[in-house]
Amino acid sequence: MSMDEFIIHACEQILRFTQVECWDNLSEALKVQLAFNMGVVALGLKLSKIEGFQALADAREGRVSMQAFRDHLKLLITSHNVEVDEAKVARPF
Numbered sequence: 905m906s907m908d909e910f911i912i913h914a915c916e917q918i919l920r921f922t923q924v925e926c927w928d929n930l931s932e933a934l935k936v937q938l939a940f941n942m943g944v945v946a947l948g949l950k951l952s953k954i955e956g957f958q959a960l961a962d963a964r965e966g967r968v969s970m971q972a973f974r975d976h977l978k979l980l981i982t983s984h985n986v987e988v989d990e991a992k993v994a995r996p997f
Contacts, residue, residue, distance in 0.1 A: 911948035914941040915981045916992045922974035927964050934997065935964075945977075949984045 921938040924930055930938065939960060946956030955976075963973035981988065 911944060912986055912988060914944035914948065915977075915986050916988045917941040918945060918977055919974065919981070919988060919993045920995060920997060922963075922970050922977060924970055926970055927966065929970075945980075949980065949986070951980065955980060 918938060918941045921930060921934055921941075927935070942956060942960045945951065959968075959973060959976050962968045963970055968976075
């Protein structure tokens with residue numbers, strides 16, 4: 905898997921895991937996976953601290969809804985021209 909594929913996979917995973925209504929609806933394992941993938945995306949897309957870490961912290965602490973966090977991520981992914989596989993995003997977890 906090339907680095908680009910790794911970043912695309914991480915984008916798909918964060919979109920997949922942010923489909924829940926709130927942070928607490930994720931299992932502890934999925935919270936860890938979401939945070940790890942967010943780190944991959946932040947580094948891979950060269951996101952600022954506010955775009956990456958702070959956005960995740962805001963969602964985790966309930967300052968923004970998971971839908972708002974997901975919308976933020978979709979915008980970032982689209983603006984960096986990352987093409988995700990919607991079938992992988994839609995898979996149940």
